[in-house]
Amino acid sequence: MTLFDTRTNGNIAQTGPSTNHASGINCTKFNPSQPLLVATASGDGLVQLWDIRKLHNPIKTINCESPLSALEWNPQLPTVLATGGQEDGLVKLWNASNGQLLFTHGGHMLGVNDIAWSPHDKWLMCSVANDNSTHLWKPASRLVT
Numbered sequence: 001m002t003l004f005d006t007r008t009n010g011n012i013a014q015t016g017p018s019t020n021h022a023s024g025i026n027c028t029k030f031n032p033s034q035p036l037l038v039a040t041a042s043g044d045g046l047v048q049l050w051d052i053r054k055l056h057n058p059i060k061t062i063n064c065e066s067p068l069s070a071l072e073w074n075p076q077l078p079t080v081l082a083t084g085g086q087e088d089g090l091v092k093l094w095n096a097s098n099g100q101l102l103f104t105h106g107g108h109m110l111g112v113n114d115i116a117w118s119p120h121d122k123w124l125m126c127s128v129a130n131d132n133s134t135h136l137w138k139p140a141s142r143l144v145t
Contacts, residue, residue: 024042024043025040025041025042026041026042026043026067026068026069026070026086027040027041027068027069027070027071028040028041028071029071029072029073030073031073031078032073032075032078033078034078036051036052036053037049037050037051037052037059038050038052039071039073039081039096040071041064041068041069041070041071041083042067042068043067043068043086044067045063045064045065045066045067045068046061046062046063046064046068047061047062047064047068047071047081047083047094047096048060048061048062049061049062049096060096060099061099062081062094062096062099064083064085064092064094066085066086066087066088066090067085067086067087068083068084068085068086069084069085069086069111069112069113070082070083070084070091070112070113070114070115070127071083071084071115072115072116072117073117074117074122075117075119076117076119076122077122079095079096079097080093080094080095080096080102081093081094081096082094082115082117082125083115084111084112084113084114084115084127085111085112086111086112087111088111089106089107089108089109089110089111089112089129089130089131090104090105090106090108090112091104091105091108091112091115091125091127092104092105093105093139093144102139102143102144103139103143103144105125105127105135105137105139107133107135107137108127108129108131108133108135109129109131109133110129110130110131111129111130112127112128112129112130113128113129113130114127114128115127115128121138123138123139123141123144124136124137124138125137125138
């Protein structure tokens with residue numbers, strides 16, 4: 001990953017080769033509450049969290065165990081991150097501060113194309129997949145706080 005300054009046509013910072021994803025990055029999202037925090041997800045099944053001031057090493061790496069095609073920060077809960085599986089059809093909710101898996105939505109039959117959080121309900125999500133399905137869902141309140 002490289003951070004560019006378009007005003008000067010020069011790159012500001014670049015990740016080191018030993019810490020970069022082993023497969024192509026499929027998605028990246030800035031954290032809506034922490035402007036210097038960016039998450040990347042790739043075909044190697046890893047989510048990496050980066051401080052854009054120090055791109056040499058990721059702050060944290062979360063192993064999602066299968067290739068990823070979608071990534072989205074929760075706009076109301078700044079440490080909650082959702083990932084969509086490119087092959088397994090799973091949407092997983094993570095506590096990004098400690099890498100803990102909070103919930104897995106397993107309703108899709110094929111790979112997930114996109115995910116989105118509701119701006120009005122902190123746990124409500126929408127996900128779409130290659131099986132031509134759209135799911136509007138949220139975990140039971142007893143499973144997440």
